[in-house]
Amino acid sequence: MEHPHPEVEHGARYDKEEIEELFDTGFGYHVRGITVRNDDEGERYVLLFSRDDGPYADQVSAGRFTYVGEGLPDKGDQSPDTLGNAALIEAESDPVPIYFFHQAGDDPGWEYRGRVAVEGHEMVAGPDGEREVLEFEMRHRDGPEADPTATADVDGAAAGVGVDAPEPPAGGFAPEDTTGRKVTETRAGVRVSESFKQSIYERFDGRCALTGIDHPSLLTVAHVLPRTERPDIAEEPGNALLLNWTHHAAFDAALWTFDEAGRLWVNPEYEPADRWMDESLRARHGERLDRLREGGVADEYVGRRNESLSWWPPN
Incomplete structure (x- = not known):
């Protein structure tokens, strides 16, 4: 379209x-x-x-x-x-x-x-x-x-309208992705290329790494270390995973995370009343998930994320 x-x-x-x-x-x-x-x-x-x-x-x-x-x-x-x-x-x-x-x-x-x-x-x-x-x-x-x-x-840009991105900050970031295009910083944040998003969809076989949901309209690319804070690795494959929209929001809100072994950990203060969130997160606390372990996320970025969480390490 x-x-x-x-x-x-x-x-x-x-x-x-x-x-x-x-x-x-x-x-x-x-x-x-x-x-x-x-x-x-x-x-x-x-x-x-x-x-x-x-x-x-x-x-x-x-x-x-x-x-x-x-x-x-x-x-x-x-x-x-x-x-x-x-x-x-x-x-x-x-x-x-x-x-x-x-x-x-x-x-x-x-x-x-x-x-x-x-x-x-x-x-x-x-x-x-x-x-x-x-x-x-x-x-x-x-x-x-x-x-x-x-x-x-x-x-x-997607609508066919010319957009002039602002100059990058001193020192720059703009790393090249696999197609030679560059990450774009705008006043709204840091935008990654469609080719990078597609590569993440393919790496996770078009399925949410946490739930296995496979409908494209329900999926989105998530970053382990926020791209607004680390634009230099916004298109680093090891810093991204595929999630559904709801669990992506919960991930960004530090309600859950995972470790280098692919074990799922939930913020101890998060006690969801919603049955689906309870069954997909709280009930699986400590469970090892192959999709998270084998998705290619870099241990370095997972470790840095978890060290920044106020509730880490988990009980």
Whole structure:
């Protein structure tokens, strides 16, 4: 799929079936607020939806606006670990095309408002004052709502828009990957090349190193030592592994780790109430996993990561 999608017209209204046809996807019974998809080339993109009569008062008309993440109002605090929320959080440092649709009042269909970018997020008190929700800071990238003073996002490169990356810091980093392209530093963070991502998918046989999940839309490349802190090894194969979005977020949040022998260790303060997270992490504490042991992650980087954890060594 070409990005930006050439057949989606800014200001036009589309019903559910038309959007499904345009993006060659399916929503099931109803449209979800945050829909994460991969195109035919394996490139990630997001379809984002907001309604005036939705459960949250999203402000969507200004150049910059807020968007409340996914989670049912009667199900307690929202989690950054859900697929949609994790995808938007990831898009802060690794931008992807995000197509934004809005439905105002009783208007038929969904009005396409153009592409948007994620500028930040935070947990805030919900409208009922009884729970916390994830509030994303968004910016319109094109159309009449766009901020003309804003600079281009790195996903402009994927969209066919020229992007001038800032000069690297003194001393530089920009190591070459296997294709001779260079790691790119932007104001949004450090972006790695698609060829590097593909190499990690292939090395892990397209499966999450922790759970074995193999659907491309649910997988993402994780770094043992954060690429924002160590851009010099952002495309070092021994510093990366393939995880699903939820366990990637949990890994970055230091809720779990693994050692040089491939044994899984969980932060002792993390006691997940979610059954899946409990069974995939807490119940496997200390278990040796072949995927983690044989995935080619360098012992040096695993050791450095674990030494930085406040709860290491584990009990």
